[in-house]
Amino acid sequence: MQKAIQSDVLVIGGGLAGIVTAIECLRAGKTVTLVDRDTPERLGGLALWAFGGMALVDTPVQRRMKIKDSAEIALRDWLRFGELAEDDVLPRQWASYYVEHSRVQVYDWLTESGLSFMPAVNWVERGMQGNGNTLPRYHVVWGTSQRLTRRMIELMRQADTGNRLTVLHDHEVTELESTNGVTVGANAINRATGQHVQMAAQTVVLAMGGINGSLEQTRANWIQGRPMPASMLNGAHPYANGKLHHLVAGLGAQITHAGEMWNYAAGVPHPKPHFEGHGLSIIPCKSALWLNHRGERIGPEPLVVGFDTHTLCQRVAAQEKPYVWHLLNWRIAIKELALSGAEHNQRIRDHQTLMFLKETLFGNHRLVKQMLCESRHFLVDDTLAGLAAKMNALAGTHDVRADVLQKTVDAFDANFALGDKLYNDEQIRRIEHARHWGPDKMRTCKPAPLQARGAGPFMAIQTQLITRKSLGGLQTDLQSRVLDAGGQAMEGLYCVGEAAGFGGGGACGKRSLEGTFLPGCILTARSAARSIVAGSGLSRA
Structure with a gap:
């Protein structure tokens, strides 16, 4: 028998970006369904196993070490090192948003949430000619990303007042539902029982990670002319395989910079x-x-x-x-x-x-x-x-x-x-x-x-x-809304975290300053939630 679930917001993917989206929507009073393909103990995705490094700009830790950082310096480093082209309009917008908001929207938000950072800032990705990070800005979460992820899961549970959160573990999304071009939910299958689940929602948020969990997709998207080894190891999440990217692209969404990894x-x-x-x-x-x-x-x-x-x-x-x-x-x-x-x-x-x-x-x-x-x-x-x-x-x-x-x-x-x-x-x-x-x-x-x-x-x-992270993904605007070929927001559909190339379908360009991934998940997720709560994603309510 098919199971049916109705909620305000459906989040597809239980990694950091999906969990943060759920937290913010729950805090705003929305009902949320979070569907994840993995088992309960692995909720959190790749973030649960990551080190926890974050590129953050003009933080108290930097100031204590007499590092004079600013959004202007960080953006200059970012654009130069990532080699973002002039026509990379949306990635450039997200890069600017990141450096301007990482202090308040990530550092302050996490410390207010009970997390802390190690007292030293590391200097990574300096560039072969000094064209990378011109100063140290790599912060490490005390407790690693595992502590970060588990704290986010705690906050999600705490925000669930009145049983407004439904979490479906071990469920694989097989298709998105749309009516007259408007996304209205998704269908999934319980991998343990085979039961089909229909999930209706006013807003769907894609948070399924990147494509590098599939070596086949990694090779298929490899940029022609760059050397590719005969064999590679998989350091990504195996469920981040690009299937949902292509499914959504079939509905009109745009995948950009897929070859940048x-x-x-x-x-x-x-x-x-x-x-x-x-x-x-x-x-x-x-x-x-x-x-x-x-x-x-x-x-x-x-x-x-x-x-x-x-x-x-x-x-x-x-x-x-x-x-x-x-x-x-x-x-x-x-x-x-x-x-x-x-x-x-x-x-x-x-x-x-x-x-x-x-x-x-x-x-x-x-x-x-x-x-x-x-x-x-x-x-x-x-x-x-x-x-x-x-x-x-x-x-x-x-x-x-x-x-x-x-x-x-x-x-x-x-x-x-x-x-x-x-x-x-x-x-x-x-x-x-x-x-x-x-x-x-x-x-x-x-x-x-x-x-x-x-x-x-x-x-x-x-x-x-x-393999590790995908730098490209589904093209999104600064509200994390998925865009079609004409640059118009697809009603009811959002994308956050690695699935969106950490914003805009490829905010980092060809290179990351390193540590831009966890903050990118948080920033895109919080942006999506603000837009949803403000009504942009609930126009059919």
Whole structure:
């Protein structure tokens, strides 16, 4: 028997953007149905597993660190680094909206909601020529994004006075209902029972995430002319597969910038995968050497993390084989190795302040040992010859010759023949630059020979490109209303978060300043809710 549900607002997708939309609509007195394809314990989507970094502008944390940021400076950085074209009108509008409102609509709103941020601001995506973030603005939620997401779920439940919220878990939306061009609801199927559910609503909000959870869609949308590796890992949510994007496009909506993606260059298979092809994103060590499949340093300009992820991904994708090697030693690993997400950042996630400080100051031996134990892609050996043998065994080849690996390391170590007097290496220069900023200095080694006495053993990590976020999506206006081919709002239909390319169908352009995703979800969701409550989405009421 078919089940029928009626509400003011139907939110499709239980990630951060969908939950925030529900919170704001419930607080305004609306009845809300939130339908999510995943299980109850995974409500929150990818945000539940994310690290929790946010690019925020002119915050109290920045001011305490004497960082003079402004919407004007941030917008200049954003447009330049993202390479937004002049005709990217809606993405530019959303970029401007973001930098102008991230302080009040995100930072202040979250702190008023009982969340807090770590006391230091990090400096990421500086740009290869200083054309990225010209100053630090990467804030980290204390408790990671897991704490953020669970707090949002708590607030959604608290806002549900009078049983005005219906949450449907494990339900897949199969079609949207429209009458005379007006969206009036959606149909779904209960994946556990097979029951069909008809959900009628005055307003439908799409919050289903991006497309990068489907490697097939990732490849189909890959921009022609950019190098694409033969294999990739999946670091996105597997249900963010683009199906609803195309369904809505069939009704007249516009998908733009679908080929722009925010992937990461250093992924390994997840030791405890949640789904097939699940990858784990490593935050690469700045001091590690990036090597090709033969153990030769990738060049002529060496690869180094923290400056331009977009370019880094393209250079990794252009390699002869779909994997690269990171060569480092124990000294580097315990200070610099980090993994993205809440799962492997338990000191921050669980508010373990003293242990976090201890591992930051004295080395995170725990994480290094954990990964060596859990992942076969992390290798260690006392000698470079022994390491080369293990690299070949893992890859199933004889590509890495011990003498070539030795020459690679010797060539790098030659920079230190007279201390710091003969530095002539771009990676060393970038490391020295990064270490001028205190938070980076705390977790970046002073440049030194890889073969320095007492720095071993040697380590190698085999990594490959891993998908993450979609930068494009459904085109929306500043009220998060979905637009048709003529630029007109489709009545009763909104889109928020990654599904909308974080606003306008691609607010970031080709590159993100990093940390623009969680705030983008919050900003687009709150904008949609304000419009709905004001009546823009309830014209049939």
